[in-house]
Amino acid sequence: MTIKVVRPGLLVTVQDLGRHRYQKYGVVAGGAMDTGASRAANLLVGNEDSEAVLEITLTGTELFMEKDTLLAICGARMSVTAGGETLPLWRPVLVRAGMSVKFGACQSGCRSYLAVAGGLDVPEVMGSKSTYLRGAIGGYFGRALKSGDVLAAKAPSLLSERMEHALRLGWNGSVAVPLWHASHFAIADNLADPIIRAMTGTHYELFTETSRASLFSQSFQISAQSDRMGYRLEGTEKMTLAKPLELLSEAVANGTVQVPAGGEPIVLLADRQTTGGYLRIAQVATVDIPVFAQLKPGDRFRFERITQQEAEQLYLDSERDMRMLKAAIALKFNAANERDTR
Known part of the structure; x- marks a missing residue:
């Protein structure tokens, strides 16, 4: 199965769950x-959840399916069509x-994720297929997709084949869809002044x-100076130290909230650097x-303070939900296969 990029839109890259153990x-x-x-x-097309997908930013992307394709689109609430028919998310x-x-x-929302049965077939670089644009590694030749690019998919799993057979x-018509959906993880449906839960950071008391x-009281706005590396926050009150202090660079994590000299926090995200020398005032819950x-730039949110124990429980609950989704999909299509073969 192959996909041809007709129009890339604003930004489309190949991503998976990241390039770990090399920081x-x-x-x-x-x-x-x-x-x-x-x-x-990935789970909705019968893949393992770590397979490579397309990360589609905002709008304008058009992809041509050269063969019958089992796919799923999750993430931002976008208008998506194929052959004149609306594709459900x-x-x-x-x-x-x-x-x-x-x-x-x-x-x-801002980003959608398109998975195809089998997963995208691109080379692994240091254990990951993710695209790192600044380093020009991973994904599709280390860059964003362009018009004319052609992506292949790996062989589908047995579960994917059963899903396709049932559909x-x-x-x-042009598309076939089941009546059920799995929108429990649809963050983009609840972005009206969202609350972000966070723990106090190592340097909070300074x-x-x-x-x-x-x-934890003011509303922050996402600055235009934001990207996959991090989001700069703008608020009515800037963060100031009780007394001047300089630090040696230390390791940072996804969701670390740093405060540079200007006093406007930066939330470090997927393409963050591996170390940072700014003070860490908070850590966003995973x-x-x-x-x-x-x-998106211009959107607003508030932080809510929680404990590390609460953050850990929230993480465990979310992983339980993901396991339940995987088990439910396998059960549904294994049962359907048994009915069809009796």
Whole structure:
């Protein structure tokens, strides 16, 4: 199965869950910004959740399906069509050969993830297929996709084949879709003044009492100076230290909230550097990091303070939900296969 890029739109890259275990060598982890949407899209087409997907930013992308293609689109609430029919999000979709999948207006959110049965067939670089644009490694020749690029998919799994077979039974148009969906991870549906849960950081107590209070009380806006590396935040109150201090560079993580000299926090994200010398005022809970993937410059949010124990429980709950989704899909299509063969 192959996909031809007709129009890349604003930005489309190949991503998976990241390039881990190499940060000690200065290699950026990268990977999908919204890992919940990326993982769910893979599971919905019968893949392992770590397979490579397309990360599609905002709008304008058009992809031509040269063969019948089982795909799923999760993430931002976008208008997506194929052959004149609207493609539903958060469910498996079988698209006929010769159809173009077109991404139109983005109603909410910022990034969508398209997974195809088998996963995208691109070379691994240091254990990952993710594209790191600044380093020009991974993905499709280390760059964003362009018009005329052609992507291949690996052989589908047995589960993917069963899903495709079940969908073909009800096929009477350009696309075939089931009635059920898996929108539990649809962050883009709840972006009206969202709350981001965060723990206090290593250097939280070094800031003034006013700054500490305002971190969890004021509304922040995403600055135009934001990208996959990090989001700069603009608020009414800048973060100031109780007394001057300089630090040696230390390791940083996905969701680390740093405060540079100007006092405007920066939330480090997928393409973050491996170390940083700014003070760390907070750490975003893992479950809420994908929210930043769906926020755009100009969007607003608030931080809510939680404990490390609460953050750990939220993470465990989210992983349980992902396991339940995987088990439910396998059960549904294994049962369907048994009915068809009796």
